[in-house]
Amino acid sequence: MATQRIDAMPKTGQIGIVHLGLGAFHRAHQAVYLERYRRRSGDGEWGVCSANLRSSIALVDSLRGADYRYHVAEYADAQTLTLREIGVIEETLFSGCDAAGSWGRDREALLTRLAAPTTRIVTLTVTEKGYFLNPATGELRIDDPMVAGDIASPQQPRTAPGLLVEALARRYSAGTEPFTVLSCDNMPHNGQRTRMAVLRLAEQRSAELARWIDQRVAFPSSMVDRIVPAMTDADFERLAALDVNDPNAVVGEAFSQWVVEDNFPSGRPRWETEGVEMVRDVAPFETMKLRMLNGSHSLLAYLGALAGIETVVEGVGHPALRALLRRYMLEEAAPTLDMPEGADLVVYADSLLARFTNDSLRHRLQQIAMDASQKLPQRWLTGALTRANAGQASPCVALGVAAWIHYTAGYDLNGQAYSVDDPMAILFAELHHIHGDHPDALVGAFLAIDEIVPAQLAANQPFVDAVVSAYRVLKQGGLNGALAALNSEQ
Structure with missing residues (x-):
């Protein structure tokens, strides 16, 4: 195997970014860009404090014990590897x-770190459900027990x-400029x-605070893309064979x-240099990324x-699934x-299949299948509604929805x-218990969940009929039968 090894830069002790969501994606994406930027520029201002908001206290403490250094293995293919040591994280916390x-x-x-004047950017990878928003409407779920507790x-x-509101409240009271929030x-x-x-x-806390946040805090949008699977024993064994014993x-x-x-x-790092x-x-x-890459992943x-296929590479190796x-x-x-001029979506689609x-x-696939209620509106259903409003069918999405309901x-x-x-x-379990023997009723009950399915799409009879039909074929003919039935409709 051709392996390039890149050591981390020396630590500076300076923290300019706080990150919420100390997971694998953050460590393999944003932290890598910052490590590369620090290496190229020598700019040491943008060290990171990364905080975990869930149950992985062990990761927080393990990184502390490793002087906040870890490795990212970047595979171009099975024979080409770049092995990076990352040292841009200067602190890990558990909340x-x-x-x-x-x-x-x-x-x-x-909270003290978030309120510090040196913190100029807060980034987040807390997954869709970490924002406590209704997936279909985007409204805050103020009746959720966690949100109600924060109120x-x-x-x-x-x-x-x-955490963001309390930190911004502290900055407001202290007369400190707000940080920028980057999801x-x-x-x-x-x-x-x-x-x-x-x-x-x-707004639940103070109209004055809400007004200050509305007027002063920037919330830029971003799109991130890198496939970062959950680590397996086989991954650790592969790295150990390269003398990298890094938990x-x-x-x-x-x-x-x-x-x-x-x-x-x-202010911000000069990320464009990387x-x-x-x-x-x-x-x-x-x-584009949500509907094409993530939508394909969900399909x-x-x-x-449902067919017992375990991984993406095995699934895309199934000719009918790839098609x-x-x-x-x-x-x-x-x-x-609606893409900028020059964007070639055929090339993009083929590049995704290659990846x-x-x-x-x-x-x-079980990792990708998690949290569908939070993901499907933006991956499939908004696009399907656009097509339905134009009188166009979405048979692939209808099959995907049928598969999700069965899943x-x-x-x-x-x-x-x-x-x-x-x-x-x-x-979901309750709906299967009540309607499991009646496909029409089961599909209707799932499509009636307005936190997931836009009401207009749930009321579109051709789409409903397509989902019911696909569900029946899946039950009777399995994956191959459903794919064959879909192809026969072209």
Whole structure:
């Protein structure tokens, strides 16, 4: 194997960015860009404090024990590897719930760091559900127990929006300039949605604070792209064979993209020197990626998982599934996009399929299938509604929705059981219990969940009929029968 090794730069001890969501993607994406930038420029101002808001206290402490250094393995293919040591993280904190049920071990330290004048940017990768927004409307779920807790005890926040509001309140009271809030999660208009969550929560606390945030805080949008699967024992074994025994290592593809709306009143790193696309409007890139890449991933996840296929590379190796992905991207997703002049969506679709065949990554379909209730509106359903309003069908999406509904039952087409990881999993189980023997009623009940499915799409009879038909074919003919039936309709 051809391996290039790049050591981390010396630490500076300076922190200019606080990141919420210390997961694999952050460590393999934003932190890599900052490490490369620091190496090229010598600018040491932008060290990172990374905080975990969930249950992974072990990762926080493990990174502390490793002097906040870890490795990123970037595979172009099974034979070409760049191994980077990353040292741009200067501090890790834990503000979630530990195994004993105690909240916020380092919460006050995190709030102090967020309120510090040296913190000029706050970035987030907390996943779609971490914003506590209704996926269909974008409204803050103020009746959610976590959000309600932040409203009742704003100085002891548990959510990402709550942490931002409390930190901004402290800066406002101290006369400190606000930081810029940069969401790096896969949501349409993620900057606007983050702004919505923070403003609505601030309004529950103080109209004056909300007005200051509205007028003074920048919430630029961004689009991030890099495939970063969950680590497996095989990944750690591969790295150990290269004399890298790092429990905090992450593996990803060599490809990486970051498109950022250039709106940083308090300053920013010169990210463009590392290939970050600093633009006036992220929306076209964001929607393209959500509908084409993420939408294809979701199609593969639900259809593949139902057929017992474990990984992306195995799924895209199924000729009929690969053909479905390309058809979906070019016939259903691409026509709904409004791209800048010169964008070639055929080339983009083919490049995605090539990336999916990277055999060095074992990207599990069950990982992609998580949290569908938060993901499907922007990946499939908004585009399908656009087509429905124009009198156009979306048979690939209809098949995907049918597969997702079946997936939420918790067993595949062969009867093998698995865990459904979704904030609405209890509701899904109830709907299957009530309607499981009646496909029309079951599909109708799922499409009636207005937090997921736009009401106009749920009321579009041709789309409803297509989902019911696809569900029946899946049940009777399995994956191959459903794909054959879809092809016969062309």
